[in-house]
Every structure is written in C-alpha cells, then in structure tokens.
Amino acid sequence: MKGRRLSRRDVLQGSVALAAGTVFASPARAQAPEPVAVTPALVEAAKKEGKLIYYSSMDLPVGEKLGKAFEAAFPGITIQIERSGSERLFQRIDQEFASNIRAADIVNSSDASHFISWKKNGWLMPLVPEDVAKHFPESYRDPDGMFATSRVWLSSIAYNTNLVKPEDAPKSFADLLDPKWAGKMVKGHPAYSGTIMTATFQMVRELGWEYMEKLARQRVMQVQSSTDPPKKLSLGERAVMADGNEYGIVLLKEAGQPVEPVYPTEGTPTISGPTGIFKTAPHPNAAKLFQAWLHTRETQQFFVDFTAQYSVHAQVQSKPGRRKISDIKLMKEDAEGVEKMAEEIKTRYARLFRV
Amino acid sequence: MTITTTDTPKRRIDVTRPVLWLFAAFMIVLIVLPLSWLVVFAFTDKARRPTLQNFVTLFTDPAFLDPLLTTAIIATTSAVICCLVAAPIGWLVSRTDMPGRQTIRALLTASFVTPPFLGAVAWELLAAPNSGMLNQLYRYLTGAEDPLFDIYSLTGLIFVISCYTFPFVFVLVANALDNMPGELEDASAILGGKAWTTARRVTIPLALPALVAGALIAFLQAMTLFGSPAILALPAGFHTMTTKIWSLFQYPPKLELAAAAAVPLLLLTMLLLQGQKFLLGRRGFSVVGGKYGAPRPIEMGGWRWAALAFCLLVLLNPVFLPYFALLNAAFSPNATTLVTPSTATLHNIVFVFTELSSTQLALKNTVILGASTATVGTILALVVAYVTTRRVIASHRLLGFLATAPVAVPGIVLGVGLFLSYTRPPFVLYGTLWILLLAFLTINLPSAYQQLQAAFATIHPELEDASRILGATRLQALRQITAPLLRTGVIATWCFIFIGVMRELSAAIVLFTSQTKVLSVLIYDLNESGDLAAISVLGIAMLVITFAVVLAVNRIPMFGGGAGARLRNS
Amino acid sequence: MASVDLRGLTKRFGSLAVVDNVSLKIDHGQLVCLLGPSGCGKTTTLRLIAGFLEPSDGEIHVGERLVSSKTRTLPPEQRNMSMIFQSYALWPHMTVTENIVYGLRLRKLDRDTIAKKLAAILATTKLEALAQRYPGELSGGQQQRVALARALIVEPETLLLDEPLSNLDANLREEMRFEIRRLHDEYRYTTVYVTHDQSEAMTTADMIAVMNGGRIDQLGTPEDIYARPESEFVARFIGASNVIKGTARDANHVAFAGATLKVVGAPLTPGQGAVVAIRQHDIGLATQAPASPENAIKAVVTRQVYLGVARDYMLEVADGTSLRATAPTETNVPKGSEIWLTLPPERCRALSR
Structure with missing residues (x-):
C-alpha cells in the first residue's frame, strides 16, 4: 500500500478546487x-x-x-x-x-x-x-x-485552544504518536462512521497499519460517529482530535468554541x-x-x-x-479501494483498538 | 321469601379451556420461536449445517474471552455493591425510626424510572475525566491535575450500573423486612437475645432470601445490560458481552456468533436460578401462621440523622446528581458548563421539539408501545399467573416456566431471536411496531408474571370458587372477582411494564426501523453523534411522560380509586 | 327432584386415591353430613360434587342429570348449586348487598325481583342493618350469615357446606348450627355438609356418612351412627368409646380379661377374635362385687380426674387393657383402689369391622 503513495494535488476550476482523481x-x-x-x-x-x-x-x-x-x-x-x-x-x-x-x-x-x-x-x-x-x-x-x-x-486533526497552545499543537499525524498526547486524544470508529472508514482507508494507505498500531497504544478515547470528536473537543473532554469532521470544528470555531483545525502535513483525508x-x-x-x-x-x-x-x-x-480546499493538501479518495478493504479495516481496527 | 321456580342459569359452552390453550399457544410462539432460532443459529454455520465452530471461535479468540471476563467482573462486583448498599438502606427504611423514611423509599422506587442509558449519559456529563462537572469542581477546589473519577473506565461502568440496579435489591429487601412480623424479633428478644444477636440470628436470616434474590437480580441485570456499557465501554476501550454481541450485528452481520455468544449468558443464568433454589432449600422463610402486629421500629436516637444523611448521600448518585446534570445540560449552551441566568438558553429545547424530525415519531411510537405492551403484558401475565397459581390446566408448570424463561435471555439476544423469527413467513413483522411489541412483551413478561403471581397468592382460591358455584364462568369469575381484588397489583404491573418499555434499548436497537423508532433508540443515536444537550431534553421529556402516565393510570376510575381502604381488613 | 347420587366416585392425585370408590345417594331435601377427620377425603368429595374437580372414576348424578364422569364434567357454574366455604370467601371489594345479589345478577334477573329477594334474605339472616358494609367491617358471625345469604338467595337445588362453622367461636357455632338446620327445613334443598365435628353433624344431619381413608365407613342416621357403630373407626371417632379386643365364644359372647361379656350387634364366629365397643359413660362402677356376675369385670383405678359434672376414670383390667369411664361425681374411688365394672350387655356392641 505504501508504495502507491499518491499525494496528487490537482487544482480544479471554480471555487471548489478538488482532486480530480476519479472517485468512481x-x-x-x-x-x-x-x-x-x-x-x-x-x-x-x-x-x-x-x-x-x-x-x-x-x-x-x-x-x-x-x-x-x-x-x-x-x-x-x-x-x-x-x-x-x-x-x-x-x-x-x-x-x-x-x-x-x-x-x-x-x-x-x-x-x-x-x-x-x-x-x-x-x-x-x-x-x-x-x-x-x-x-x-x-x-x-x-x-x-x-x-x-x-x-x-475532510477528516482532520484539531485541538482545544484552552488546553493546547498553538505552538505545541500537533502538525502531522506523526506528531500524534508523541507520548505527550497519550490519553489526551479522541477519535471516531470506522465500524460506525463512514467518514472514519474512508479516512482510515486513506491513512492506512498513506501511513501503513504500523501508524494505526502506534496510535492505538496512545490510549485514545474512542467514540463512534465522526461528528462526536469535535464536540468532545469543544467540551474540553480531550485536548486533541485524531480524526473527525473538519466542518464540525470549523462551525464550532465560528460559534466561538475554543477549537482549531490542523491540516496534517501528510495530507488530510x-x-x-x-x-x-x-x-x-x-x-x-x-x-x-x-x-x-x-x-x-x-x-x-x-x-x-x-x-x-x-x-x-x-x-x-x-x-x-x-x-479554501485548494489550499489544503489532500489525500486521494478511492471508493473502490474502500469497498475492497472495508472488512479488513473493521477487523484489524477492532483488534488494535480492542473495541 | 317464597320459592318459585329455580333459576337455572342458561346452558352455555365453557370457552375457558380453548381460551387458555390459545394463551398457552401464544406463549409458546412468543418465547419458544425466538429461542429456537437462536439455538439453531448458535449450532449451525451460514448454510445451516450443524457445527460447533461458533463456540470454538468464541472460546479461542481473546476478542470474545475478554468481554466474557469483563462481564463476569462487572456482574459480580455490581451485585456485591448493590447488596452492600441496598441492605442497610432497606433496613433503615423498613425497621427504624429514621426521619424521612417514606421520602427515601419513594425516591428510590422512582429511580426505577431512569433508563440506565440515560443515567450513563448523565454520568458522562458529571464525571467525564476532563469535562465532567464533578471533575471540574474537584480540580477547581484542589488544583489537582488528575480527575477525581473517570467514568470511562471499568470502575466507572460498574458504578453507573450499580446506581441503577441497587433500587431493585432495595425494594426486595425492604418489602421482605416490611412483611416480617415484629413478634419474631420480640420472640428472640424475650428469650434473651440482645439487639445484635436478634439481628444476626433472626432478622438477617429471614431477610436472606430477599437479599439472595436481590443479588441474583442485580447480577443478571448487570450481565445483560446494554445501555450503560454501550455508552461508557466504547470510550473506555473495552467490550462487554452485550456490546460485543451488538458489534457482531454490524455489517457484515455475524448472527451465528452472536447467537453462540448468548449461550454462556443463558447457561449462567439458568445455573444461578438453580443455585438460588439450592441455597434456600426447603427452609421456611415465608412467615407462617398466626396474626402478627406491625413491627416495632428500632429507635436509633441521635444516629437517625446520620442514617438519613447516609441515605441522602447514596441517593445523590442515582437521582439528584444525574437529574441536576441533565437539567443543566438542557438549558446550557455547553452541556458541561454550569448554566447561569445570563447563559440559559431554550435553544436545545427548540431544537429537539421543532427541528429534530424524529422526535415526534419517536415520542408517538414510544407511548403507543408503552401503553399497548403494558396492557397486553398485564393481561397475559394475569392469565399465566392465574393458571399457575390455580393449576387450571395440566401444563401449568410449563406455562410458568415459559413466562419466566425470558429472564435468562439478554434483551439484545432476544432482539436477534425475534429478528430471525419475524423476518420470514409466516410472521413477517419486522418494520412494524408489532415486532417491538413482541420484544417488549417478552422482556417484561417474567417480572410482570412474578408480580402478579405473588398478588394471586394472597387471594384465597375460594373467592373464585364462590363465584363459580353461583353461576359465573371461569372468565367471569376472573373478571368480576379476581381482577378487582388484584387491582393494586395489576396497576403496579401495568406501570412497571410501561416503565420497562421506556427503559428498553437492547432489543429495540436491533429491531427498529426508521418508521418504528423509539425514544431510547433516538437517544442512543444522539449519543453516537455526541448531541448531549438534545439527549438531556429528550430524557427529561421521557421522565415527564412516564410520571404523567403512571399518575394518570392510578386515577383511572375503572380501577375504582379508594377501594383500597375497603380491603384492609380482609 | 334433585337428588345427588354418587356412584363409585374415585379421585386420585397421582397414585394416591383421596376419594376411593364412594357411592352415596342423597334424596331430595335431605341434609347429609360427610363426617371424618382431616385428610379423610370429605372436602375432596364435596369439591367433586361442586364440579371444581373432575373424578378419576365413577359418576355423579344430580336428579336425572349426569354432571360428572371420567370423561365429562359439567363446570360448577352450570350445576345450580351453592356453596359455603370454610373461609366464607366473601368478596372484600363488594358490599354485603353486592355479595349477596351477585348470583342473581349472573342469572340476569330484573331489578325488582332482585330487590325483593334481597329484602327477604336480609330479613331471614338478620342482616338488614349491615347491607352496605364491606366484609372487612363485619364480625365472624356476621360474615358467616352473609355467606349463608349469598348461597341461599339463588335458591339452589343443592347446597354444599365446607366446614362452615370452623372459624366461629363456641357459642356462635352452636347458634349457627341450628340456624343452618332451620334454613334447610325452610327451603328444603338437598344439602351436603362437610365437618369434622361430630356434634355439629349430630345436630344438623338427616344422615351422616362417616368417612375414613377416602371411603365411607358407615352411613346412617345420627342415632345409627352414635348408638350402633359398625366399625372400630366409627366407634372411636363418634362419641367416647372404649374398644375391647377379645375372643368370641359364640354368636353373642366374648371372652375378655377373664370374664365373659354378653354383647349385641354383629353376629360373631366362635373362636375368632372379636371387637367390642362400649361408651365411657355406659360403664357402671361399683366398689362392691355386683349382685349379678354377668358382664362384670374387676379393675384397678390408675387415674381419676374431677371434671365438675362427672369424674373421669382410667381403669386397668386383668389383661392390661386400659378402659376409660365417666361416673357421677359421688362415685369417688381413689387411685390404686380395686373396683368392679359393669358393662351392660345391650351397650356392648360387637363391631363387624
């Protein structure tokens, strides 16, 4: 999987510049x-x-x-x-x-x-x-x-600005493996959420299962839907969101909640x-x-x-x-890839995260 | 008085037996059908060929063994905690002169109404390690870094389960102590037994069956509960048997494994029920003979206020704190921030009742199901209890067994059984409210049956015989004599089932469709997406409905309010 | 005509025959007592008649109608019977009036008829003042009368009573006994009355069926049963009888404790064992040997108790048999003394069983 490392950033016409890679x-x-x-x-x-x-x-x-x-x-x-x-x-x-x-x-x-x-x-x-x-x-x-x-x-990283200073905030998925985030993160579950399923597929493709294995050892708070991590973050229940709806974070931020999205350097699912x-x-x-x-x-x-x-x-x-989405480094979508791998993702994920 | 012609009642066909057999047949379909499908699935593979592979998978994979162990730990600890808390409170309320006894009892009984999943959400608001209000308060007061209590942990789950299970034990113990005549204690005292000796040798042994039964119920509850673990176990990073079974229903569903995973729960329950019988043996624990006076309350002197403080402290956990948290979240812009007059908002309430498109449907479905399940369930339990206490037909033992059997089946497993049974001809009920009605009926039948059986036992069979010999058919006698005499028991059972339906999540989560959504499922879905404020509003609405219905039912004139006083001397 | 006819009635629970081949014909208007100790099958027999139980064997006919058989049992509500229960079984949620008119309502009688009948029965049972009370507010005797009124108002062909007086105190019991008989005489229904109290049976019954071990041991008028018991069981159970075991000399003489007793009753077979019953108060006591040696036996006083109206003696004869005797208070023989007993021949009944 890692060999196919595709991080194409295609610029689209109009306002919504999006990867033109064929989804289907x-x-x-x-x-x-x-x-x-x-x-x-x-x-x-x-x-x-x-x-x-x-x-x-x-x-x-x-x-x-x-x-x-x-x-x-x-x-x-x-x-x-x-x-x-x-x-x-x-x-x-x-x-x-x-x-x-x-x-x-x-x-x-x-x-x-x-x-x-x-x-x-x-x-x-x-x-x-x-x-x-x-x-x-x-x-x-x-x-x-x-x-x-x-x-x-997008499924991005985010942090609670009351709990984390901008300079300490993680910049990449790799940063999340830092021991200082152990017990301080929240993420959704690919067996319940399609967003997390899609994001997990892309992250596994780009970063490999080893990344997930290491993340699992960080005592991540596991919730189900990708809509939940932004809410847990804004409540201050956890300092960092490892995955979840970026739009949730943006809306909460616009509503004055202390949250800030981070677009990881590896690319955002x-x-x-x-x-x-x-x-x-x-x-x-x-x-x-x-x-x-x-x-x-x-x-x-x-x-x-x-x-x-x-x-x-x-x-x-x-x-x-x-x-603008064109300013964000994106991971490429691959619906067919997800369809083939969904079962494996659910099984391996459950084994790693024990839930 | 003159004797003219004898008024022979007209000859009519006694429809009682066919009716009873019909009930029996219904019971068999209701209970045997889903259980049979479960067994079939547990012992077969996808192609329905017999195999033991499901069990091999189950008992070799740590992904299944861990939840099994976790569940055992949760059930045992919860049962012990429940007994340790419920027994002293039961004794204080029933046998002492502690002030506010009636209030404590009422509050504890009322805490039945709280669905365990709602309690779990409320405790999330209170004791989530960072955002939980209690932990915030603790940090604020002590300046500590670490939380006081992490609800997302095994301990946290055990705590929440105990909170909503110990009232069951309490009611059993308190009732047993209520019914224990004071003379028994006096008899021990007069023979020279000191207060402690009396308690040890007489009171405790006589209350023991209730305590054992209570421990058993607590154990079974904790073992088969789905709501609280579903909300707390996932963030805590572990599975219980019920959440594991639930995860097996997710796509692609592994129904065979789910059915097999239910078998250990089933066997354990049966074993426990047998164990209870063996433990209590044939010793007479029900009080025999004679007329007894009311027990003398034990005078506690200055300790009565300490006792009250203890009770109130315990009540903080299932009642005061959670409802405070829910109310706060309902009116607060941020679920775990203390609301002030300036920040108070109706936004959440407006959202739930005007924007959330499932609210009305779920409310309607829940009330319809609650009322119909309670009505049908009460009638069914009434008939079965009648047949078994009066031994009307030869197979009364079988009926009694059938009515008790669902106790051994966790709701979520029953949900699958029902799903398997009613998605294929001849009974295609999935997608209708009927399948939920059947599920709720089955789940609530054992407790309803036992409640009414106990009520029946207090009614002398000659009361019915007297009506029959004067010309009433069996059903007439049941309607005109037995039913009114069972009034209190019947109302209590009806309310009990209604509340049971409001609380029920585990079977509903498997059986609902978009058109047959109920409140509990809606709340579960809202929890999945983290909408805690909406849950709080719905949870409070749910409680208001429940109390309104319970109050209304107790006032229905059909049940002849006020007749209770007339029964006192008989 | 509603006679009640039991033919070979048998009820088994498992392998145990609680009622064992009972045959009994009760003529219309008769009051029959089923008398026996607890567990003798009398209540089961009554419940079989009522239709609460189905017979394992045998039949019950009421008048011309077969109401119970092994294959078909008419349910109780179709038998036109009434029953008074040991517990009275008054419905606590109904007033006295509601309790009483219940059966009439089931028969769908019109309001006026019900009111008329109610007034009549309330008067008969002296319950007018209590009509609006609830059973819980009545005394035991009042409850008993309500039970009676409730059972009688429907004018049953057959009235069944199951130990109706056992919950009353002694005075009330005596009074109600005569009340039951009076009402029976007034209405002349066929009555089956179950009791374990022989004096209750004696005072109320036309016929008494003494039951033992699921069978009718003896059927007869109260006088028959009392004066002419046929079995050791009846002799012992009814009244206070001594039962003497000796050897028959001829058809009406029995050798016992070195004496020969002339007896009446069942003819004896010479040389065989013979059982003879004699009541305690029929035994004559004398400190001197009686003039006629016939039926006189010497004994020793082993106990003597002063009862007020009489003295109760425990006596031992030569072969060690203990006899009890009741004597006037003036016959005062101290313990240990020798004494002569006279057993009048016409009071010594040889028992057939």
Whole structure:
C-alpha cells in the first residue's frame, strides 16, 4: 500500500478546487438518463406524496437545517431525517432490504463505497439533476446517473485552544504518536462512521497499519460517529482530535468554541458524500425533487455556507474568510479501494483498538 | 321469601379451556420461536449445517474471552455493591425510626424510572475525566491535575450500573423486612437475645432470601445490560458481552456468533436460578401462621440523622446528581458548563421539539408501545399467573416456566431471536411496531408474571370458587372477582411494564426501523453523534411522560380509586 | 327432584386415591353430613360434587342429570348449586348487598325481583342493618350469615357446606348450627355438609356418612351412627368409646380379661377374635362385687380426674387393657383402689369391622 503513495494535488476550476482523481471508475458504456430540473409538475407530484424519508450521516443540526430549508422551499412536504453513522446505516439498509422493507427514499452516505454495493444490487434509481449534468465534474457523478456527490468534507486533526497552545499543537499525524498526547486524544470508529472508514482507508494507505498500531497504544478515547470528536473537543473532554469532521470544528470555531483545525502535513483525508435515490422509494417524486433541489447552485451554495463543507458544483463560491480546499493538501479518495478493504479495516481496527 | 321456580342459569359452552390453550399457544410462539432460532443459529454455520465452530471461535479468540471476563467482573462486583448498599438502606427504611423514611423509599422506587442509558449519559456529563462537572469542581477546589473519577473506565461502568440496579435489591429487601412480623424479633428478644444477636440470628436470616434474590437480580441485570456499557465501554476501550454481541450485528452481520455468544449468558443464568433454589432449600422463610402486629421500629436516637444523611448521600448518585446534570445540560449552551441566568438558553429545547424530525415519531411510537405492551403484558401475565397459581390446566408448570424463561435471555439476544423469527413467513413483522411489541412483551413478561403471581397468592382460591358455584364462568369469575381484588397489583404491573418499555434499548436497537423508532433508540443515536444537550431534553421529556402516565393510570376510575381502604381488613 | 347420587366416585392425585370408590345417594331435601377427620377425603368429595374437580372414576348424578364422569364434567357454574366455604370467601371489594345479589345478577334477573329477594334474605339472616358494609367491617358471625345469604338467595337445588362453622367461636357455632338446620327445613334443598365435628353433624344431619381413608365407613342416621357403630373407626371417632379386643365364644359372647361379656350387634364366629365397643359413660362402677356376675369385670383405678359434672376414670383390667369411664361425681374411688365394672350387655356392641 505504501508504495502507491499518491499525494496528487490537482487544482480544479471554480471555487471548489478538488482532486480530480476519479472517485468512481467509469464503465465503458454510460447510459445516464435525461437530466431533470425542478419543474412545477415534479413539485406537484412530490407534494401529493407529502413526505420524504432521508437516510443520512450528516451531523444532526446540519442535516436538520438542510431538511428545514427543503420544507421551506416546498411547503407541504415534510422530511424525516434518519441520522446515524454511515456504516450503521449501511447495515440497516441491508437488513431492511433483506426483509423487504422499503422505508428509505433517498440516502446520503459518507462512505462512497456503499454506492458501489447498492448500485451492484440494483437498488438505485437513475436520476440526473440538471445542475449535475451541467456543472458537476464527471468524476463526481455516476455515469449511469445513479448518484452524485452532494458534498465533500475532510477528516482532520484539531485541538482545544484552552488546553493546547498553538505552538505545541500537533502538525502531522506523526506528531500524534508523541507520548505527550497519550490519553489526551479522541477519535471516531470506522465500524460506525463512514467518514472514519474512508479516512482510515486513506491513512492506512498513506501511513501503513504500523501508524494505526502506534496510535492505538496512545490510549485514545474512542467514540463512534465522526461528528462526536469535535464536540468532545469543544467540551474540553480531550485536548486533541485524531480524526473527525473538519466542518464540525470549523462551525464550532465560528460559534466561538475554543477549537482549531490542523491540516496534517501528510495530507488530510478527504471524503465525498454521494446522494442517490432508491428504486423502491415510497415517495419517489419527493425524492427526485429533493435530489434535483439539493444539487442546484443555490442549495449547494447555501449548504457550503452554513455547513462549512465543500461542493463540487462549478459555480459555487467558498464563503469569504474560510480556508479554501485548494489550499489544503489532500489525500486521494478511492471508493473502490474502500469497498475492497472495508472488512479488513473493521477487523484489524477492532483488534488494535480492542473495541 | 317464597320459592318459585329455580333459576337455572342458561346452558352455555365453557370457552375457558380453548381460551387458555390459545394463551398457552401464544406463549409458546412468543418465547419458544425466538429461542429456537437462536439455538439453531448458535449450532449451525451460514448454510445451516450443524457445527460447533461458533463456540470454538468464541472460546479461542481473546476478542470474545475478554468481554466474557469483563462481564463476569462487572456482574459480580455490581451485585456485591448493590447488596452492600441496598441492605442497610432497606433496613433503615423498613425497621427504624429514621426521619424521612417514606421520602427515601419513594425516591428510590422512582429511580426505577431512569433508563440506565440515560443515567450513563448523565454520568458522562458529571464525571467525564476532563469535562465532567464533578471533575471540574474537584480540580477547581484542589488544583489537582488528575480527575477525581473517570467514568470511562471499568470502575466507572460498574458504578453507573450499580446506581441503577441497587433500587431493585432495595425494594426486595425492604418489602421482605416490611412483611416480617415484629413478634419474631420480640420472640428472640424475650428469650434473651440482645439487639445484635436478634439481628444476626433472626432478622438477617429471614431477610436472606430477599437479599439472595436481590443479588441474583442485580447480577443478571448487570450481565445483560446494554445501555450503560454501550455508552461508557466504547470510550473506555473495552467490550462487554452485550456490546460485543451488538458489534457482531454490524455489517457484515455475524448472527451465528452472536447467537453462540448468548449461550454462556443463558447457561449462567439458568445455573444461578438453580443455585438460588439450592441455597434456600426447603427452609421456611415465608412467615407462617398466626396474626402478627406491625413491627416495632428500632429507635436509633441521635444516629437517625446520620442514617438519613447516609441515605441522602447514596441517593445523590442515582437521582439528584444525574437529574441536576441533565437539567443543566438542557438549558446550557455547553452541556458541561454550569448554566447561569445570563447563559440559559431554550435553544436545545427548540431544537429537539421543532427541528429534530424524529422526535415526534419517536415520542408517538414510544407511548403507543408503552401503553399497548403494558396492557397486553398485564393481561397475559394475569392469565399465566392465574393458571399457575390455580393449576387450571395440566401444563401449568410449563406455562410458568415459559413466562419466566425470558429472564435468562439478554434483551439484545432476544432482539436477534425475534429478528430471525419475524423476518420470514409466516410472521413477517419486522418494520412494524408489532415486532417491538413482541420484544417488549417478552422482556417484561417474567417480572410482570412474578408480580402478579405473588398478588394471586394472597387471594384465597375460594373467592373464585364462590363465584363459580353461583353461576359465573371461569372468565367471569376472573373478571368480576379476581381482577378487582388484584387491582393494586395489576396497576403496579401495568406501570412497571410501561416503565420497562421506556427503559428498553437492547432489543429495540436491533429491531427498529426508521418508521418504528423509539425514544431510547433516538437517544442512543444522539449519543453516537455526541448531541448531549438534545439527549438531556429528550430524557427529561421521557421522565415527564412516564410520571404523567403512571399518575394518570392510578386515577383511572375503572380501577375504582379508594377501594383500597375497603380491603384492609380482609 | 334433585337428588345427588354418587356412584363409585374415585379421585386420585397421582397414585394416591383421596376419594376411593364412594357411592352415596342423597334424596331430595335431605341434609347429609360427610363426617371424618382431616385428610379423610370429605372436602375432596364435596369439591367433586361442586364440579371444581373432575373424578378419576365413577359418576355423579344430580336428579336425572349426569354432571360428572371420567370423561365429562359439567363446570360448577352450570350445576345450580351453592356453596359455603370454610373461609366464607366473601368478596372484600363488594358490599354485603353486592355479595349477596351477585348470583342473581349472573342469572340476569330484573331489578325488582332482585330487590325483593334481597329484602327477604336480609330479613331471614338478620342482616338488614349491615347491607352496605364491606366484609372487612363485619364480625365472624356476621360474615358467616352473609355467606349463608349469598348461597341461599339463588335458591339452589343443592347446597354444599365446607366446614362452615370452623372459624366461629363456641357459642356462635352452636347458634349457627341450628340456624343452618332451620334454613334447610325452610327451603328444603338437598344439602351436603362437610365437618369434622361430630356434634355439629349430630345436630344438623338427616344422615351422616362417616368417612375414613377416602371411603365411607358407615352411613346412617345420627342415632345409627352414635348408638350402633359398625366399625372400630366409627366407634372411636363418634362419641367416647372404649374398644375391647377379645375372643368370641359364640354368636353373642366374648371372652375378655377373664370374664365373659354378653354383647349385641354383629353376629360373631366362635373362636375368632372379636371387637367390642362400649361408651365411657355406659360403664357402671361399683366398689362392691355386683349382685349379678354377668358382664362384670374387676379393675384397678390408675387415674381419676374431677371434671365438675362427672369424674373421669382410667381403669386397668386383668389383661392390661386400659378402659376409660365417666361416673357421677359421688362415685369417688381413689387411685390404686380395686373396683368392679359393669358393662351392660345391650351397650356392648360387637363391631363387624
């Protein structure tokens, strides 16, 4: 793995400069359906259904805010958000489908590899929103139109500024192995969180399992979701976050909490979260409407502004004052790699961290 | 009075037996089906070929042996701590003139209502090593570097489990001491026994069965608990059997191993229940014969205030401190910062009730499930207790066994069993509230059954016979005579089950879907993402609902409020 | 006509026959006592009649109707019977009135009829003043009367009583005994009365069935049972009898303790062992040898107790048999003295079993 050390930093056009490395390998023949816009007819059909069930791993306040924005845009449709760690959502969707329960309309996972499985199973409904066709780079949309990357975010290091002086703060993943951080770190768990699964894959690829082995000896406080470490950090429960949502840290910092992100010198793990509709959605029109709406420039801009995540929409501008993703050294994504290695990661991780 | 024609009751078919057999069949399906699937899975491989490989894996892999050992340590220590704390408090409340006895008893009984997972979250707020409020206070007062107490540790977990388990032991001990006539102690005193001798030779041995039963319950609770370990063990870096079993359900699910991992818990429970029987033997511990007066409370003089202080100190842990922490977090912008009038915010409450889209559904589901499980469960337990105490049908022993058997099955294991049973024809219930109803029913049946069985035992069978011979069918007699006489017991059982449903997480976590989410699962999910303030709001809402429902049920006119006084002399 | 007819009734719990082949025909309007010590199967028999238990064998007929058999048992509520329980079994959550009219309500009688019948039974049982009380607020005797009223108001064909007086104190017991008989005479239902108290049985019953070991040992009128016991068990259980064991000389003479007793009762087989019963107060005591040597035996006083109305003697005859005798207080013979006993032939009953 270490041999493939890829730290490409490709500069993208527009505000959201992102690695153009293919997240998903494109098949030879792509047959995406005709792009769909938010039409009055679609809105009408969606309102008739009146409801949308959205499985998502987004941090709850963020996700609920997105839901409220959708409800405000299309009064008469209520959205129910099922938030859980992506790996748990994956398991639950698997369990529900196996039992012929079709509760979910639309899903946003923080483990892009899940879409490979779902697509393979034939569970997804093709739908290409107009904006995706026009403004999304090819590498961030499924050639068959089954899903598109709605958001991109990072799993970074961070520290509590009350507990750690900036000059003492870790600068790299390697720094976290310093004995002075023993018992002072918090991190998420790849068996529950898709973000951590994706990040762990990239870190293992770049730094090797030895790094994880050493980190495990640092008596790290283990939580489940990648949304939790920023909160534990801001409470002052731990001084340093070894992995977790960078956007959580940015939002907390903007809210005046004593936290500061650190973009490790080895590169910051990058996660893209695609959204796709299930073929068996009980509210298919509402799901289509949501999918089309979610990927419009307006929504993407709004989303980027209030969630501090990143968009691959070519016309979306980053919020003034925030760090541009193009200024951050990123680790490369590889959804297929994650899919192949997920089982191994869960097993080896559980052995190392004993939970 | 003149004798005219004899009023022969019309001939009717006695539907009692078919009805009873129907109940029996339901019980068998309810309990045998999930357990059978568990056994099948434990002893087969993925292709359902018989194998012992699951157990070999289990007993050779340290990833399984460690949790087993941890669980044994937790269960044993918790049981010992519970007895050490509950026995003296039970004695103080029941046999002495300590001031505020009734209040202490009420508070301890009320602490049943606290779900263990909520208690664990509250203690996270209090005693997380760095952000915990108690540790902050300790550092502030002493200037120390190290925390006073780390809740994310084995000790911390044992502490929290004990906090929410010892009330069970307390209730058993206090009730046993309540029912022990004072004359027994007087008889020892008059024969020359000094106070301590009397306590040692009479009081303690007579309270022993309750204590043993209490220790057993504490042990089983601690062993099968999922909520507290799920919240505290992961950050502490270890697994218990229940969290390990839960992790085996994660993708890709290893149901065979999960089922096999349940077998040691199952066997241990059965062994313990047998051991209790053997230990107590045939000695008469239930008080026999004669009429007894109320016991004389022991006068403690100046020590009564010390005793009260001790009780209040103990009560800090399950009641006062956690609820303070939850209330604080509900109104505070930062969950572990002491709220002041200037920082107080309604943001968390607004978030939970207006923005969080699962709140209403979870509330609705929980109340529906709580009420229906309590109703169905009470009826079922009533019938089974009736059949076993009155030996109505030949297989009454089997029914009694079936109703008690779920005690031996941890909720999370039962969850898998139910999942396996009800995701395939003929009963496809997964994804509906029915499967949760079945799960909650099964989990709460043993305690409901035992409560009602005890209640039945106090009702003379001739009361029913008298009704039958006057022309009532068995069901009429049950409805008109037995049920009203069991009123108190029935209400208590109903409330007990309702509270049990509110507390239940371990089976629900396996069986819920997005449309059948309950409060406990919602709280667990919120804990996963670290939304402690939202948990606090929901937890308090949950308690308010529980108390409101319990109060309301006790006032339902159908149960004839006030009739209690009439029963006193009979 | 509702006679109660038990035919070969048997109830086994496991291998133990608690009721063993009991046959008994109770005519309509008769009051029969099942009398016996505890464990003799009398309550089980009663519960079989009531339908609370199913027989292992045999049948119960009420009038023309087969109500219990091995294969089919009519449930209690369809037997038109009433029962008074040892514990009274008053429902503590119902007032006296509610308790009493319960059976009528089950029969769906109209309000007026119920009120009329209630008033009548309250008057009969002198409970008018207590009608609105709860059972917990009544004394034992009052509770007993409520139980009676509750059982009688439904005008059953058959009334069953299970030790109904055992929880009352002595005075009340005496009073209620006659009350039960009076009500029986008034309503003339068929009554089965279970008791272990022979004087209760004597004063109330038309017929007494003495039960022992699950069987009816002897069935007869109170006088039959008392005066003409057929078995050693009945002789001992009913009244205070001495049982003497000797050898038959001929059909009505028994050799005992060096004397020959002339006896009545079952004919004897010469040379065989004979069992003879004689009541304590039938034995005559004299310090002088009686004029006629017939049925006279010499004995020694081993104990003498003054009882107020009489003296109670313990006597030992030549072969070592101890006899008890009751004598007027003026017959005062000190312990250790020799004494002559006269056992009147018409009081010496040879027992068939």
